[in-house]
Amino acid sequence: MTINVKTFPRLAEAASALSSERAAHFFGGGTLIMRAVNEADPGVQTIVRSTDPVLGHIGTSSGRIELGAGVTMAAILAERELSFLHPVARAVGGPAVREAATVGGNLFARSPYGDFAAALLALDATVSLAGGFTQREQPLEEFLGHRERGKSVIAMVAFKRPPPDSFRFAKVTRVHPKGISVLSISAQVPSASGRIAGARIAYGAMAPTPVRAKAAERALEGRALDAAGIAQALAVAADGTAPTDDAIASAWWRREILPVYLRRLLLGTAAA
Amino acid sequence: MKTPIQFFLNGEEVAAFVESGANLLDTLRETVGDLSVKGGCWQGTCGTCTVLIDGVPRVSCVTLAETCAGKSIETTAGLRRGPDLHPLQTAFMEHFAAQCGYCTPGMLMAAKALLDRNPNPTRADVIDAICGNICRCTGYEPIIEAVLDAAHGDARHRA
Numbered sequence: 001m002t003i004n005v006k007t008f009p010r011l012a013e014a015a016s017a018l019s020s021e022r023a024a025h026f027f028g029g030g031t032l033i034m035r036a037v038n039e040a041d042p043g044v045q046t047i048v049r050s051t052d053p054v055l056g057h058i059g060t061s062s063g064r065i066e067l068g069a070g071v072t073m074a075a076i077l078a079e080r081e082l083s084f085l086h087p088v089a090r091a092v093g094g095p096a097v098r099e100a101a102t103v104g105g106n107l108f109a110r111s112p113y114g115d116f117a118a119a120l121l122a123l124d125a126t127v128s129l130a131g132g133f134t135q136r137e138q139p140l141e142e143f144l145g146h147r148e149r150g151k152s153v154i155a156m157v158a159f160k161r162p163p164p165d166s167f168r169f170a171k172v173t174r175v176h177p178k179g180i181s182v183l184s185i186s187a188q189v190p191s192a193s194g195r196i197a198g199a200r201i202a203y204g205a206m207a208p209t210p211v212r213a214k215a216a217e218r219a220l221e222g223r224a225l226d227a228a229g230i231a232q233a234l235a236v237a238a239d240g241t242a243p244t245d246d247a248i249a250s251a252w253w254r255r256e257i258l259p260v261y262l263r264r265l266l267l268g269t270a271a272a
Numbered sequence: 273m274k275t276p277i278q279f280f281l282n283g284e285e286v287a288a289f290v291e292s293g294a295n296l297l298d299t300l301r302e303t304v305g306d307l308s309v310k311g312g313c314w315q316g317t318c319g320t321c322t323v324l325i326d327g328v329p330r331v332s333c334v335t336l337a338e339t340c341a342g343k344s345i346e347t348t349a350g351l352r353r354g355p356d357l358h359p360l361q362t363a364f365m366e367h368f369a370a371q372c373g374y375c376t377p378g379m380l381m382a383a384k385a386l387l388d389r390n391p392n393p394t395r396a397d398v399i400d401a402i403c404g405n406i407c408r409c410t411g412y413e414p415i416i417e418a419v420l421d422a423a424h425g426d427a428r429h430r431a
Binding site: 002003004005007027030031034035037038039047049074090093094095096097099177178 | 405
């Protein structure tokens with residue numbers, strides 16, 4: 001099947017082209033779209049790509065981190081200022097995939113993939129969506145809620161740099177060192193005077209899209225980060241999740257092990 | 273619809289017309305005729321199609337060929353120099369690191385990417401470098417030993 005490939009120097013032009021064709025898909029690094037092309041998926045007839053340099057932008061100079069949608073996992077691993085994200089980027093495929101897999105692409109990865117998107121959710125990230133003539137910002141959680149319906153071109157994701165040592169990540173897999181997620185947990189656990197303040201926890205592979213653990217977050221508020229302080233959060237860890245059965249794990253197993261790994265992550269006994 | 277592209281394959285300039293939307297793996301094998309690159313899953317999962325693009329490893333089955341215009345591509349066909357095998361090839365033979373051999377081209381290129389960047393890798397470095405490449409025969413140990421030998425041992429002198 002011949003695919004129509006359209007390349008645009010500006011992201012806005014690519015966004016216009018994408019919205020004008022029904023079976024058109026935006027090309028990030030190719031690790032998702034090329035699978036569909038190789039399988040002759042009739043839903044992919046046109047690939048829209050852009051060489052706009054904004055896609056490769058990495059901004060770390062202030063308290064705000066900006067990642068262009070075309071930034072690869074390998075580029076994140078090469079950036080010392082993003083060391084808190086290195087365990088997450090390293091969990092995406094092997095080295096050859098990391099050279100292609102992009103931040104923007106990961107936001108569209110279907111469960112059980114999308115661990116990087118879950119990490120961004122725990123970091124309270126926003127996405128900048130490119131339209132024909134405009135660019136608008138939207139909370140990542142809102143974007144994930146309707147990502148299947150829209151034909152969005154993501155220009156960039158941005159978030160506040162987390163306080164030192166407050167961000168944690170764990171990925172549970174059956175195969176090491178590289179395996180598909182049974183589940184992943186990303187947590188930002190800032191503390192003030194020994195009490196947790198404004199915790200953010202997000203899961204990968206626990207729902208069709210990465211999902212926030214809002215009940216657990218609420219249960220952690222004002223508590224100490226110790227066994228007693230996190231007990232209530234563990235009890236409600238699976239609230240709001242909707243895991244599915246797949247070849248990697250059953251939904252039941254995912255729910256069963258979630259509090260175990262959340263406990264290890266929060267108490268600092270989990271290998272990232 | 274075909275698109276003209278030009279790139280460098282193992283140092284030689286190549287010009288070809290590729291089907292729009294074609295992946296690099298099929299382009300190398302079917303259009304250019306480099307059969308040293310193997311296809312396994314066409315999903316970017318197994319790693320046997322790994323090649324180096326401008327020195328970094330990429331799974332060629334999910335690489336859009338058109339994005340490789342002007343780039344330098346290395347495959348296992350370019351590893352040996354005349355009669356001399358690459359030290360990695362020698363080490364793979366000496367450590368029995370290939371059984372059915374299907375993963376070997378991808379393993380060699382993933383390992384070459386590592387050694388080009390880091391000539392003195394640790395065992396953990398080697399494991400990370402080949403973690404995207406699936407082997408169903410060897411249990412990985414002979415491959416890891418071969419890569420370490422190519423880096424630190426005598427394989428480079430015997431090659």
